[in-house]
Amino acid sequence: MTQTTGSTYRIEKDSMGERQIPETAYYGIQTLRAMENFPISGLKPLPTYVDACVLIKKATAIANGELGCIPAEISQAIVQAADEVLAGKFRDQFVVDVYQAGAGTSHHMNVNEVLSNRALELLGDEKGNYKRVSPNDHVNYGQSTNDVIPTAIRIGALVALEKTLFPALSDAIAALDNKAEEFQDIVKSGRTHLQDAVPVRLGESFRAWAQILSDHLIRIERASEDLMILGLGGSAAGTGLNTHPQYCDRVAQLLSRLIDQPLRPAPHLMAAMQSMAPFVNVSGAMRNLAQDCVKISHDLRLMDSGPKTGLKEIQLPPVQPGSSIMPGKYNPVMAEMTTMVCFQVMGYDNAIALAASAGQLELNVMMPLIAYNLIHSIEILGNTLAALTTRCLEGITANRDRCLAYAEGSLALVTALNPHIGYLNAAAVAKESLETGKSLRQIVLERGLMSSEELAQVLDLEEMSAMPEAKIN
Known part of the structure; x- marks a missing residue:
């Protein structure tokens, strides 16, 4: 590393030459090249995905330090740097566009460089002195983009499910069950083909929705079990080249403790690195949930339609004015928003399926797209269900007289x-x-x-x- 005189830049070298890097930057030369190559969307990596990659780097640094593959002081510095990122620091340093080099090498090296440069600072050295702490030789010891990125997708999806979707889905189910009890004695007209049908209980309509969501929760939980089988340790092509014999088991145990999930090495590392089937499985379960959430949202809007010219069997909580020109108008905005998000999740699922089919030989190079779409789907659908529950479902009231009149007529x-x-x-x-x-x-x-x-x-x-x-x- 050469410091430029009287400037705020440092010079870094890679196999392609030298470049100036802002002195304040924790990313390095490979990240800079990716930023120049991929000014595509302005979308940066999701925080959950960054965390997943950093958790892997923490676990691998611990394992490689314990196994004597990298010096203990460097292992400790990498772990400390990782903990700082996990605590929320240096988030502006993860800068590579979502649409980038295949397999995710650009983002992977972004993570490696940030941790390497912060570790150097913690050791009292200058950023960019990769002879002491190298993004490739130390932070990435025994690893490859090819096994790190599919593992990061697994970790990120599991964390997102546990943190966002599962709690929100459970709360939505509870809210619907509560309304089922509250409305159990209210009789309304059933409708099939949008035409009059035999009477039903309003409470049972809500109980049916709760059961539908409960079934989806079970399906997604089952699908997520595939995410717990890791190909980490396969290195470049699944052979485990340049890894310690104990590394694979050790790092799986460490990651299990870090995210409190029963992770284990895949029985065949090459297969785990090549196949995107676990992600397609989870995404498909998410799509299935989204489809029924659209149905429920449409039902809520129909039953609340009016107030004078629609069904108006229920009242959704008015949360904001509904028109820029019609005073006193309130729209079912939470249900409308839910439908939009669900359509996005369905679109993401289609892209994930296409990307998963695009692997060749020992690698699928579409993993950055899968990572973003899958984790984003989980998080936006979880956030949507949380908002729908607190801003809509919990505050629904019933129009008893209107329900009875329709049923009797x-x-x-x-x-x-x-x-x-x-x-x-x-x-x-x-x-x-x-x-x-x-x-x-x-x-x-x-x-x-x-x-x-x-x-x-x-x-x-x-x-x-x-x-x-x-x-x-």
């Missing part, structure tokens, strides 16, 4: 008459009711098809809308 009540007067008679009653405006009860009595006592028993809305288990009890 539904022509679909004639369905309950089928066993007693037959399908054709029931259809004729429904047709006459629609044409004349007479009630079903009046027409049945006028035609002498049933007695008033029989009708009262058959057209009992409470009984008709009860779920099977409730009828048994």
Whole structure:
């Protein structure tokens, strides 16, 4: 490293030559080249993804230090630098665009350089003196982009799931279950094909949504188990070249403790490095959840539609004015936002599937795209569910009178008459009711098809809308 005279730059060298690096920068020459090569989106690596990479570097530094592969003082300095980044420092130093060199080498070297230069400072040396602490020879000892990046995707996704999505999904389920209990005695008209159907309980509509989300939580948890199998230790092509014999097991144990997950080495490191199937599996489970979240969001908007010309069976909490020109208008903005995010998650899933299919031989070079899309999907959907729960689901109220009026006025009540007067008679009653405006009860009595006592028993809305288990009890 050569310091320029009277300037704020340092000179760094790599295999391609020399470049000036801002003296304040903790990134180095390879990061600078990536910044110049990829001014694409302005999107920088997600903090969770940075943390995942740094956690790997911390674990590998500890393992390589304990195994005698790198000097103990350098191991300790790298670990301390990693802890500082994990505590929130130097975040502005991770600067490589999401769309970058295949496999993620640019971002990987960005991480290596930042930790190397901070370790140098901690050892009382100057940034850029890579002869003492090298991004490649020390921070990256026994590693390759090819095994670090797929491991970082696994770690980042697991952390995001545990920190963001799983808690938010659980809270949404709890909120829906609470509303199910609150609205259990309210009868409303069911609707199929957006047409009148037999009566249902409003509470059961909410309970159904809670069950749908509970099923998705189980699916995503199962899919995430694949993320716990690591190819770290495979080095460049899965053979473990330049790694200590104990390194693979040691680093998996260390990472397990760092993120509190039961991680383990893959039975075949080459396979774990080549296949993106675990990420496609988790992303697919996320897409599945997103699709049902869209359905639930649409249901909430329909049931709240109005207030004068729509269903208005429920009231979603008004959280902001809904129009720049129409006073007093409130829109279902939380449900609308949820749908937009879900569409983005579905789009990310499609891109992940395409990227996962684009591997060749010993490597998939589309991993930066997979990393960003998968972790971002988890985090934005988790944040969305958290906001939807606190700003919408928990504050929903029911319009009891409107629900009952629709239930009592539904022509679909004639369905309950089928066993007693037959399908054709029931259809004729429904047709006459629609044409004349007479009630079903009046027409049945006028035609002498049933007695008033029989009708009262058959057209009992409470009984008709009860779920099977409730009828048994």
